Amino acid sequence: MSKPVILAVDDDASVLEAVVQDLRRKYGAEYRILRAGSGQAALDTCAQLKQRGDSVALVLSDQRMPGMSGVELLERVQHVYPEAKRALLTAYADTEAAIRAINTARISYYLTKPWDPPEEHLYPVLDDLLEAWSQGYKPPFEGLRVIGPRWSVRDFEVRDFLSRNQVPYVWLDPERDAEAVELLQRYGLEDKKLPALVFADGKTLVQPTQTELAERIGLRTHAEKDFYDLVVVGAGPAGLAAAVYGASEGLRTLVVEPEAPGGQAGSSSRIENYLGFPSGLSGADLARRAYAQASRFGAEFLTQRVCGIRADHHYRLACMADGREVSSHVCLIATGVHYRRLDVPGVERLTGLGVYYGAALVEARSCRDEEVFVVGGANSAGQAAMHFAKYARQVTMLVRGDSLEKSMSKYLINQIADTSNIRVETHSGVEEAFGEGRLESLRIRGPEGERTVPATALFIFIGAAPATDWLPEQVMRDPNGFILSGPDLQVEGKYPSIWKEKRSPYLLETSVPGVFVAGDVRHGSVKRAASAVGEGSIAVQFIHQYLSHF
Incomplete structure (x- = not known):
């Protein structure tokens, strides 16, 4: 099997030679490095590679070229190799055009000239692009x-x-x-x-x-040690951030997650407003990076379900579903939320058989040329609609409110409006799901009454419910099940306080001393990936303060 291709394009022969030499030195062992002296030559090369069945991982093009600009070339390359990463090499004066191209031409990144030394200005960017490409690369499969x-x-x-x-x-x-x-x-x-x-x-x-x-598949299901400084329950953005900061600061850290790193955010097809990623990244990519980072610092990950937490003097014990217990100084609850259930006839019976909660990205390719229905009007629903629109013939968003403005980010609203096969129906919802053995049709209520339509896939995003039923009653929660912490434990007359310590609780500390909470599962949290990461990070600082009393 031939190696994937990195194609460098520049009409200046000396610059092109320098780029090719730098690329070969770092990537020549894993990739074939090809060159082209013009936009048209690059398109001809891509056509030949496509005809031979070769893969292109990255196209790195200069912006200012006669006959065809770099942006125009990268736009046209996308039609030949839609999965290839595309980067623009620009002079400083062209950076505004490059930034516009990220939004319009959807290029992956831009780099400014000169890029010397490449170890600082070229390789780190290309490493990220190639790693991201490799996650979706599908070589001849033997696994x-x-x-x-x-x-x-x-x-x-x-x-x-x-x-x-x-x-x-x-x-x-x-x-x-x-x-x-x-x-x-x-x-x-x-x-x-x-x-x-x-x-x-x-x-x-x-x-x-x-x-x-x-x-x-090689996941650890039993803890290596009997005792840890910190046990993190849940590996969403908050739990992963706590793992990175806890392990990097010397805490023996165990992260317990029953499904997969990333939590609800991990199923997001595209997060485009996360700081530091101008072209966006998928929730799976964010989770993969955070998992690798935490593991590098020594955090241990366990694929297991925690079904209880109890205090034993100065120790906090996490009770596993397999009957084992893991002891620690501190527990951090970062279990996040799950999507609320849609309580209409037929939905529960057909869940997993055409009805899904969350993005269920594994089903996206199965929906090719079908009509997909998405219930919900927040960011997660919009991101899913954009992803499914790549495969489905039509995506219909059923939104309870009168618009998307109140619950969805502006950039997503604009993208949905510009996508021809996404239709938004406001003041609408599902009344019943029909099918024998799988989803076959839906009864939909809209402004003009009810109608029944054929359907093979329904994806539901109708708000968040906390995953806290497994906690003991000593961990106080609000009426909706979200965990109270910090100052909320001492609001007179609002909740019956059971805080017995002489000191005040730390900001993210629950009603059980030494048990902290971070992320979406916390009462009053902002339901965004970035805020969950922030809470998981600062929770470690309060955990250090708690541990300093021992």
């Missing part, structure tokens, strides 16, 4: 295969778990793929209940539990 029908709850759960843990696999539907039938016969699985998993080493799993699957 895990998941065999199961589309309309199966367990099949969906397996694929979703693998995708969110960023385990590469190929999904084969036995109703459509001859390879699936051949594999079932080869491994004697024809009479087994699906899904079935066939690994690269020839071993198989049939209808695995989540724990079995986690262990088989």
Whole structure:
């Protein structure tokens, strides 16, 4: 298999040679470095590579070239290699045009000349772009295969778990793929209940539990130690931030997460207003980076569910679903929220069979050329609609309010308005879901009355509910289940305070001393990824203050 290509484009031969030499020195072992002296030559090269079935990872083009500017070239390259990263090499005077191109031409990044030394000004940017590209790169596959029908709850759960843990696999539907039938016969699985998993080493799993699957793909399901300084419950943005700061500051840190790093934010198809990422990044990419960062500092991750927390003198014990307990000085609750359930006939019965809560990005490609319905009008719904619009024939957003203005960021509203196959229906909602074995149609209420429409996919984003039912009653919550902390514990007459310590609670400390909370699960939190990261970070500072009393 030939190596993926990095294509450098510049009409100045000396500059082009310098770029190529720098690229070969750093990336020549993993990528084929090609050059082109003009925009048209670059397009011809891309056409030839496409015809041969080669992959292009990155196109790095100068802006000022006769006949075709760099921005125009990168726009046209997108039609040939839509997944390739595209970066512009500009003079300082062209930076405004480059920034505009990020928004209009959707280029990935721009770099200014000169880029010397490349170790500081070129390689860090290209490393990030190539790493992001590699996450979506699909080389000829020889790894895990998941065999199961589309309309199966367990099949969906397996694929979703693998995708969110960023385990590469190929999904084969036995109703459509001859390879699936051949594999079932080869491994004697024809009479087994699906899904079935066939690994690269020839071993198989049939209808695995989540724990079995986690262990088989190499996730840790039992803690290495009996005692930690800090146990973080939940690996969303708040939990991951706490892991990074806790581990980097010397705390023995364990992060316990039952599904996958990233939490609800991890299923976001695109976050475009996160500081430091001008072209945006996916929730999965953010989670992957944070996980790697925390792991590098020594944080330990455990794929397990915490079903209780209890205090034993100065120790805080996290009780696992498998019956084990992990002891620590401090616990941080960062379990986030889940989407509220849509309480209309048929939805519960068809959940996982065409009805999904959250983005369920694993289903996006299955929706190709279909009509997709999205319920909700906040950012998460808008991001999902934009993602599904890449595959679906039509995406219909059903919004309860009179517009998107009150609940969605302006940049998303503008993107939705500019996307021809997204339709927004206000004052609308789902009244009933129909189908035998899978979603087949929806009864929708709108300003002009009710109508029944064919449907194969419904994605629901109707507000957040905290995941706090597992907590003991000593951890105080507001009437909606969000965890009270800090000054909220001492508001006279508002909540019956059970704070017994002589000192005041720390800002993010719950009603149980030594148990802290951060992120969306906290009462009064701002439901944004950036604010969750901030809370997880500053929680560690209060944890240090708490530990200083020992």
